[in-house]
Amino acid sequence: MNFKSAFASLVGKSSYWILHNIFKGGTSFPGKIAMKLDPDILSHLANDYETIVVTGTNGKTMTTALIVNALKEKYGDILTNPSGSNMQQGIVTAFLCHHKKHAGRKIAVLEVDEANVKAVTQLLHPKAYVLTNIFRDQMDRYGEIYTTYEKIVDGIKLEPNAKIIANGDASIFSSVDLPNPKVFFGFETKDENQAKDTKASVNTDGVLCPKCNHVIHYHQISYANLGDFFCPNCGYKRPELTYKLKEIISQSPSKIAFKIENSNFEINIGGTYNIYNALAAFSVAREFGVSEAEIAASFAKNKRIFGRQELINYQGKEINLILVKNPVGLNEVLNLLNTEKDAYTLAALLNAHHADGIDTSWIWDADFEGLDKNKIKQVLVGGERHHDMGFRLEVAGFNPGTMETTPDDNTLLTRIKTAPTKKVYILATYTAMLALRKTLYDEKVISNKIN
Template identity: 35%
Template sequence: MIFINIIFGKFVLFLIRVFSLGDGSTWPGHILLKLNKNFVKDLLKMNKQLNCVLIVGTNGKTTTSSLIDHILKKLDKKCFRNNEGANLLNGIASAFLKNATLTGRLEYDYALFEVDEFNLPFVLQQITPSAIIVLNLFRDQLDRYGEVNEIHNRWLKAFKQLTPNTQIFTNGDDPYLYYLVKDLDCRKNYFGVDIGKMKRTDLPHDIDFSYCPACFHPLQFQKISFSHLGKYLCENCGISSPKVEDFADRSLKYPLKGLYNIYNVNAALMFIENEVTPIKNKDLNYLLSGFMPIFGRQEPIIYQERKVFLHLVKNPVGFNQTLETLFKTKIRSNANFLILLNDRIPDGRDISWIWDVDFDRLLLTAKYISIGGDRAFEMYLRLKYETVLLPIDKVRRIKLKVYRSAEEAVAKSIMNLKQNEPLFVLATYSAMLEVRKILVGNKTK
């Protein structure tokens, strides 16, 4: 049965490629699961040597998966992943199909899968992973997921089915994730950042959790990195931050900018050290050397002899952290921005989250802000409301302009640039793919 499934699935994949109907990252798997709902489980029974690794979280899945893939290849390990971003079960099934032989063999050491937050329980019904990496949990796509408590409860039920054969790597700076895994029977590891990197002592307004997940009393935060990630204590029940691993203590030079990327790098390295091989301090920087930002994530692009930086933004925490990183590393004053806001299925229909983004500093720094996307006028309105709180001389200097197409928005934004001025593009997922196609074509690497 499994052989017939594979042959049929590869034929579907062949037709998709011949007729240029896409990259085959979802439909072959979708059709296979209709024919055999246990296709993934059946295939894994034939490949017991394969170590499956699930990576879940609101932000950072693609970066963390890419980091692990990069390191594994340097260690001469064979791996594959769902690198097209197809993180539902049909995308995972498609990845298995693409990499299986006609006889059903998967000649790899590791399979890395980014997993959609809502669909993690369904994936765990088909895959018994050797490891799960749990990065974070923030508000995202409220129309799909509801509030974060809904996702947390789904994960809590799903994780109770894990066995000691699974090793779990969790962001210990997230109180709700720590509570989620602390009593599980499987092997537990916690990554995070050193308290010295945390600058905030007050609760940010985009915080998703401020109450103890065990007893619902207010949490006390000694320091906060961003949102609800930090060093915490519940004075009522005693739940507190676990000891976390921060590889910066081992003279690591991080290849990516931003505090949020420190979490991603630490997660990847902790997985490698505990699941693959111990890492000597002198080898840390070698293993990360040559790693380049993934498409749309701090990606530098040269377009018409101008430098463009492309950033994916899809929720309040991610947007705020992207801006914070830009202000610390690249932006000084009179910067040029292009903001693209779509509300398609991959982005989420609900765009109310833009009202939780801190745009004041962006407006104080910007010279030109071009706005595009399906919901460009809503973004324009959001920015105009923000200007009410700004000094009048700053407001007069800012130039906001709405464009009806991504092509026009890119063209006009490039025209506004002076010599050696960069353009910073901030785009939701479908808008990022759209603008990236304009800038570089269909390349994803």
């Protein structure tokens, strides 16, 4: 490391210490300072690491956490960016604040924003890319799904020897001919009730064949546009899977049991989408020599991540805080809520900052109409665009008499104290989630905040 990089590293680490120990934050600002002093600081910090890049629309943070925990079973300490700060400055901060000593293999597992894959690849030279899925998300930033994938491919092309570990059920991920070694994972469960030749429901994006633009068909659909796809026009079909989900044993809002390959697994979180995250982590771990027994042990110890079905005890209420950011992810969360057996209070917080996506029309593509309204005893709407969210829920059939507007987080928490149910589900866009967590941190309800 040259003097410029060493100085940038010192300043970045010092700023992290101050922000972390005094202000209890600092997930990206130290990296921003270091990059100002040395734009190439990341290449020096990551020089002797085997780096795994995790990218895609949904599930990056949870997949990264599950991969880290699985690799820890075999290799001990793993460097990562657990806060979900996935731009360059956040990744630099992750390296700056990592102080543990490595006795053996040095591995970094990094969540990377889709639009930043190329810039990060130029500095990190990843050993593997993990591709979760691509759905419409923040179209003001990414454009359509094909534009998003192009951004990812532009990065992968810089490292033709890096292994691609991709969701084989997403038709887009096998559509571009890349020289990289490839590993695909997917669902191969037996559902005798599902038609063997079916199409995705209307209003599902990404259902045109990426080769000929004919409508894709499926032997089986897991959710949205994911499944065992084939094109009846040109013959394009799902690639051969290396790792397969064989069975979903049971599901609840707080736990999923399933079988991958030869072993049964459990994770302490709900949602079919999280099975894909676990399957991705399983695939990476097996490619890095971790046994199925070690993976099962790591899954059993998994903890909920901030804002991703994060459980918070508040004034005798059980708050489940869930990040939502696009129609597909929100629909899967709504499906999760329909597995809840008890009555609950629903809060929906909508912001429209750059990090959320400034266009809020995506909430109209989510199936709020399909929620089991008998279990929802009160509805709270909040965030800066609470009027939009309230109107959307009213159109979905919710009684305006059971809905209450909470224009700020203090009002929201006051209403939660007197909610008619013990369980409270809060669905929040990214900046709304961060703002609520800051309020909870200030009230000493939670011990960590994310900047």
